[in-house]
Amino acid sequence: xxxxxxNRVALVTNEALDxxxxxxxxxxxxxxxxxxxxxxxxxxxxxxxxxxIVQQGLSQTEVETLTRQAGAAGVxxxxxxxxxxxxxxxxxxxPVRSKGVLRGILCADDSRIPLAPEKLRLLEALAAQLGGxxxxxxxxxxxxxxxxxxxxxxxxxxERERQIAALEALRAATVTxxxxxxxxxxxxxxxxxxxx
Numbered sequence: 001x002x003x004x005x006x007n008r009v010a011l012v013t014n015e016a017l018d019x020x021x022x023x024x025x026x027x028x029x030x031x032x033x034x035x036x037x038x039x040x041x042x043x044x045x046x047x048x049x050x051x052x053i054v055q056q057g058l059s060q061t062e063v064e065t066l067t068r069q070a071g072a073a074g075v076x077x078x079x080x081x082x083x084x085x086x087x088x089x090x091x092x093x094x095p096v097r098s099k100g101v102l103r104g105i106l107c108a109d110d111s112r113i114p115l116a117p118e119k120l121r122l123l124e125a126l127a128a129q130l131g132g133x134x135x136x137x138x139x140x141x142x143x144x145x146x147x148x149x150x151x152x153x154x155x156x157x158x159e160r161e162r163q164i165a166a167l168e169a170l171r172a173a174t175v176t177x178x179x180x181x182x183x184x185x186x187x188x189x190x191x192x193x194x195x196x
Contacts, residue, residue, distance in 0.1 A: 005033035043104035094127035
């Protein structure tokens with residue numbers, strides 16, 4: 001059951017690169033496997049000023065409380081003892097790490113019937129798997145950003161080359177025009193001399 005759930009999440013993470021899509025599908029798979037109806041993934045990534053929150057079955061107040069706890073106490077503290085409180089609920093929480101850096105938490109409702117050890121182990125494994133997904137998504141976003149920067153640099157270089165070519169054409173036209181004006185002026189001066 002645990003392997004089937006991890007495989008389901010792995011398939012989700014391989015078919016999408018958008019973190020929000022991945023996490024909403026992964027949360028759905030996790031809650032389904034745990035047989036609970038509420039949970040959340042709260043993630044802090046370099047590209048988001050605000051924490052990214054994907055939740056299911058929670059009220060806005062509970063989400064805000066969980067996010068505030070994770071922000072004020074730090075995610076590590078929010079996961080201390082693998083249990084966090086929000087409103088009348090208890091949550092089993094595990095840290096989501098990317099390259100050893102704490103990026104967020106994966107929480108599942110632990111209020112009605114405390115989650116069995118094997119379900120807690122599954123939740124912990126899913127949090128670890130999501131950490132790898134965050135790492136890949138961040139790398140993908142970095143690559144996209146680098147590619148975009150490269151294209152912008154290339155566009156600036158092309159534009160600069162166009163400007164240089166335009167200036168060169170203007171210089172050539174100015175030289176040609178000056179040459180024609182000088183020839184005409186010399187002809188006029190010659191005519192004046194003959195007339196004089």
